Amino acid sequence: MSEDGGIELNAIEMGDPALPTVLFVHGMAGSAGLWVLAYAFRLMKHYHVVSYDQRGHGLSPAPPHGYSLGEHARDLERVRRRLASGPVTVVGYSYGGHVATAWAMRYPESAAALVVVDSPPLPVAAQDIDDMLDGLSAVLGGDFAPSGRFIDPIKDSLRHDIQGRRRQIGNAKSRLDALRQTSFRHEVLADQPFSDAAFEAIACKTALIYSSRAGYLGYAEHQQSLIKDCSLTIVEGEHDFVIKNAGAVGDALQTILAGGV
Structure with a gap:
């Protein structure tokens, strides 16, 4: 257990903690390792890079309950408090993008910037x-x-x-x-779509990176129309482009980060 009553999640840190922090959130069935080779090594010269295993994934504990978006957002904030000294840029892929978005909505004072990578509309099918x-x-x-x-x-x-x-x-x-064996399926199915008002209330700079062929571009454009300071970059590929076209996704991410998102 962590000091604030949450579970202690496994995390990987790379780069100097004195540098601006970029915190990665993987999607369902993913792990912290998704970001290490293809992304963290490219960024660690200029950023303090943190990637963690969500509850029930990778090397983190799998408690019987606590898999709602709200609890995942609290987990993300606990990781930020443990490993970063101030506001951070969070990059979330797929369902991890929803976790990152929920976090930015709930903890605006902690969000330096938000990057959402190919998150499909809620609820998850x-x-x-x-x-x-x-x-x-x-x-x-x-x-x-x-x-x-x-x-x-x-x-x-x-x-x-x-x-x-x-x-x-x-x-x-x-x-x-x-x-x-946990309540994961039940809780994720109960996730509700973010309201237009919730998107409009996002205060930090936001960037969307979406794949050209996964079928989510309409949802991306809807988000962009509502979030006040939001860009959209389209990268060739299907939903697995973070692996199969990691070079192009990494280039887009580096450009976004260098521009202050």
Whole structure:
């Protein structure tokens, strides 16, 4: 337990803590490691980079309850208080973008800037959650029969990883299986869309990075129309472009950060 009663989440720090902090939030079924090789090493010369495992993911605990957007936002603020001395720029991908947005809305004094990367509209589709909890867990166990919009784009890379990194993949499967025993699915399905007024109240500079082919550009444009100081960058690719087109996403992120978001 942390000092304020929350759980202690696993986090990775890179770069000088005296530099401006950029804090990364992964999406569902992700982990802090998503950001390290492709992004943190590019940024750490000029930024203090922090990436953490959300509750129930990676090396962080999986409590039975506490998976609402509000609790995730509180977790993010606890990480900020523990590892940064002042306001930070938060970068959130997919569902992590919703966590980052909820955080910026709830803790405006902590938000130097907000970067949302390809977050789909809320609420999250039940099939996407089931694909992750059940289908992806089955794939990680070596069964490639499950199919679904969430699973199909990553099957080939997982097939290679399962053959070459059985221990790490086994650990990831164990974490997903543990998450299935919590209230995660129920709480995420209960997430409500942000209101237009909530978007309009975001006080910090905001940047959106969206993929060209995932189908979320209408939602991105809606956010941009409501948030007072908001830019939109479109990068070629599907929703998994943070991995498959990491160079272009990284370039866009560096440009955004260098411009003060």
